[in-house]
Amino acid sequence: MNKIVIKGSVPLEGIINIDGAKNSIVALIPASILSKSIVRIYNYPKISDVYVLIDILQELSVSTKITNEYIEINSSNIKNTPLTTTKMGSLRASYYFMGALLGLFKNTTLRLPGGCYLGPRPIDLHLKGFETLNCRYDINNELIYLQADKLIGKEIHFPFPSVGATINTMLAAVLAEGETTIYNAAKEPEIVDVANFLTQMGAKISGAGTSIIKIIGVKELHGTDYVVIPDRIEAGTYLILGALLGNPLEIHRVNYLHLYAILTTLNKCGVKTYINDDKIIVYNSNKLLPTDIVTDVYPGFPTDLQQIITTLLTQSHGISTVTETIYSDRFQNCQELIKMGANIVINDNKVIIKGRTPLKGSEVVAKDLRGGASLAIAGLIAEGTTIINEAQHILRGYSNIIEKLQNVKANIHMST
Ligand code: EPZ
Numbered sequence: 001m002n003k004i005v006i007k008g009s010v011p012l013e014g015i016i017n018i019d020g021a022k023n024s025i026v027a028l029i030p031a032s033i034l035s036k037s038i039v040r041i042y043n044y045p046k047i048s049d050v051y052v053l054i055d056i057l058q059e060l061s062v063s064t065k066i067t068n069e070y071i072e073i074n075s076s077n078i079k080n081t082p083l084t085t086t087k088m089g090s091l092r093a094s095y096y097f098m099g100a101l102l103g104l105f106k107n108t109t110l111r112l113p114g115g116c117y118l119g120p121r122p123i124d125l126h127l128k129g130f131e132t133l134n135c136r137y138d139i140n141n142e143l144i145y146l147q148a149d150k151l152i153g154k155e156i157h158f159p160f161p162s163v164g165a166t167i168n169t170m171l172a173a174v175l176a177e178g179e180t181t182i183y184n185a186a187k188e189p190e191i192v193d194v195a196n197f198l199t200q201m202g203a204k205i206s207g208a209g210t211s212i213i214k215i216i217g218v219k220e221l222h223g224t225d226y227v228v229i230p231d232r233i234e235a236g237t238y239l240i241l242g243a244l245l246g247n248p249l250e251i252h253r254v255n256y257l258h259l260y261a262i263l264t265t266l267n268k269c270g271v272k273t274y275i276n277d278d279k280i281i282v283y284n285s286n287k288l289l290p291t292d293i294v295t296d297v298y299p300g301f302p303t304d305l306q307q308i309i310t311t312l313l314t315q316s317h318g319i320s321t322v323t324e325t326i327y328s329d330r331f332q333n334c335q336e337l338i339k340m341g342a343n344i345v346i347n348d349n350k351v352i353i354k355g356r357t358p359l360k361g362s363e364v365v366a367k368d369l370r371g372g373a374s375l376a377i378a379g380l381i382a383e384g385t386t387i388i389n390e391a392q393h394i395l396r397g398y399s400n401i402i403e404k405l406q407n408v409k410a411n412i413h414m415s416t
Contacts, residue, residue: 008361012408021234025228037076083097098110110143130172134148134152155181187211232258233305272285309322336375342357364379
């Protein structure tokens with residue numbers, strides 16, 4: 001399996017360019033089939049989830065072309081083939097094919113999604129959205145069957161602003177009859193990105209980015225060219241790295257409006273950042289301050305940066321806490337950080353971090369995408385050499401991470 005080898009404690013200096021948002025592109029690729037035409041998506045991240053989703057498109061007789069600048073998806077001759085390929089189980093976002101195929105064909109059969117283990121990850125809210133639109137479903141041994149004579153727009157009230165369920169309901173509703181209103185919709189920037197993409201394809205959507213989204217069904221959609229928004233989690237990851245080792249680091253091609261929570265948190269920890277349009281310069285802070293973090297839905301502190309900020313807080317002078325409110329088991333990286341010398345106590349959905357503890361290079365295991373990223377940052381600040389096993393988790397969400405870090409002087413490489 002992939003290993004990442006890091007020789008730590010090297011000050012990092014230079015420019016890191018942020019790529020398109022993983023949690024947008026993984027929805028845009030399935031959504032593109034709703035056009036039954038040609039779509040080009042620019043600024044896509046070169047991450048393994050993208051290539052898996054493109055492979056899955058082939059099962060539907062959708063033709064694709066990939067260049068360095070764009071992904072072209074031609075769904076003019078799409079077939080409603082049951083998506084039973086095991087590739088569907090290799091990532092969570094394959095569930096967006098449910099909404100897209102249901103929206104387009106009104107019935108479909110798919111293998112259930114997989115993805116990082118962060119605790120139970122049910123899809124009951126997705127199914128609530130589909131059922132409200134007049135869809136029946138059946139699940140047996142890993143396959144789900146969705147069936148609707150026709151999809152009829154309705155009011156949908158989510159008990160929790162689920163990102164995936166909000167997007168999947170939009171995908172099913174854009175070609176439904178009548179108006180759909182989603183109440184307690186998720187407000188993440190990726191929701192707005194998908195809504196803008198669908199609107200460019202001819203959908204009628206308003207309110208994306210607020211907790212009430214209205215969709216007026218249309219007869220058909222058409223092709224478009226689209227540019228993915230910058231990845232706020234990738235940007236946050238490198239900002240945290242810069243706060244630890246930046247000499248300085250310049251993070252380019254960001255949308256700082258999506259980074260309010262992480263920028264204010266770094267500021268509270270005594271980190272200086274300088275925003276200039278789509279660039280942020282970050283210097284390492286020689287005296288990081290402790291803080292208390294509670295993850296929340298957007299615009300709160302993102303759960304996807306929870307594991308990564310924990311690495312920074314091991315270097316803060318004092319006691320910090322991180323409370324995880326979105327997932328029930330997203331602290332698996334802590335055991336590995338403790339192995340490296342961190343002082344962390346896990347107490348139900350909260351970790352208590354006593355800093356500052358020097359970290360020493362160790363052999364560790366990445367258990368999930370963002371946990372793996374937290375270990376990579378720990379390895380970059382540790383004394384000595386760190387080997388990260390199961391590093392393929394990290395490559396699912398960070399475009400060209402090895403090259404990007406080598407370009408700012410990190411001593412890091414892949415090995416098998
Ligand atoms: C998306 O996951 C992201 N993944 C996650 O990013 C991110 O952590 C999450 O949103 C929250 O921001 C993608 O976009 C592919 P949710 P999703 O539905 O859609 C529960 C990363 O590291 N829930 O908002 O699965 C669920 O179990 C990944 O990039 C239900 O109970 O998130 C979780 O506890 C990790 N029933 C909470 O809601 C449902 O039907 C948040 O889930 C759906 C979700």
